[in-house]
Amino acid sequence: METTQNTGSKKLDKKTLSHSFNLWFWGALTCFSQEHMQTFGYMSSMLPILRKLYPKHDDQVEAIQAYTAFFNTNPMLGSVIVGITASMEEARSNGKEIQGDTINDMRAGLMGPIAGIGDSLIDGTLIPILLGIALGMSTDGSPIGAIFYIIVWVLLAYFGQRFLYFRGYSLGDKAVGFLVGKQGAAVRYAISIVGSMVVGGVLASWVNVTTSLKLHGANGKVFLDLQDKIDSIFPGLLTVIITLFCWWLMSRKHVSAIWTMLILVVISFVGVLCGFFDPGLSY
Incomplete structure (x- = not known):
């Protein structure tokens, strides 16, 4: 591939990265199926990156092949993987010895750890806490609780994912060692315990049969x-x-x-x- 042989200094600008993130945020589950899961949403988010880094159409077609493999993780925290990928793709376009298989292996290796952290932190901890607060504000049929939940969830989802995306881009492959190493395992274990405690607290407070x-x-x-x-x-x-x-x-x-x-x-x-x-x- 011609572009991987160059030793230029191609750099992704913030507009391109923001475009890529927005495609992931709004389309992570695009064409979702049991066979492909989030594959097409991932490919869509990488299109602005590849168009920016590889002006030639043939190079874009070749580069996109790395993202045709199956992909599925927690969509909230999964944005960090997309950001890491953008950083690695930028390095590959500048002649670094990074192949499509290397990027694909990185994606496959992070799917599980990110899913474990995301499911425990988001679904098992954050959402129950927000719902508990919203339920407390919805006594006597007040709509304030529902409005609170919608606004806070949307803001946290968007800006939280955006922060993770750009953090993943700035760290690049340095983030991989943390997420799949002993520290990452400890974080996942701690979050799962906190998530269980939160769910238990919500159950005791709001479920009464x-x-x-x-x-x-x-x-x-x-x-x-x-x-x-x-x-x-x-x-x-x-x-x-x-x-x-x-x-x-x-x-x-x-x-x-x-x-x-x-x-x-x-x-x-x-x-x-x-x-x-x-x-x-x-x-």
Whole structure:
């Protein structure tokens, strides 16, 4: 490839990098499928980079081949990989001994660690914290909580990903050693613990499953209030059972979150019909 033999000083400008980042932010899941996942979104984000570094069309076609391989990671933190790639592609266009296979190996090596950190930090920690705050602001049907969540999430998602993208570009391949090394493993482990604590806190604060089942005697008086009996033995037992049931469905049986919610709706509907649950509705 002619451009890799040059010893020039090609440099990506901020406009090109911003264009690349915006394509990743808005299109990371473009043409998403089980076969390709985020491959096409990644390729799209690299197009401005390749056009800037390789003026010749044939060189662009050759360079893009490194990004046709399967790619999938956490889309939020995945922007750091795109930034690292842009830095490595810049070095390759300036004659450094970096091949397409080297870039592809780097991408493949970072997919797992970034997914582990991102899923624990974003899905397991940040989102539950924001939802907990939003729920607290939504008491009595106030829309402030929903507005708060939408605005804060969008701002954090955009500027957080942008920071990671440019940080990855500035560090280049130096970031790879940290993300896949012992320090990266320690960070992933610590974040997973914090994420579990946050999810547990949200569960204890906002999930409350109770039963309204009461047994009446011949005189019409209640002789067994099931919820009172449960509270005297194990407060929150039904909440724990439902939580473990959802965990079992999604973790052990690999049931999707959507199907799990539908199953809970069916359980709730049947429970109301049987008198086990009382939604407190008046008609």
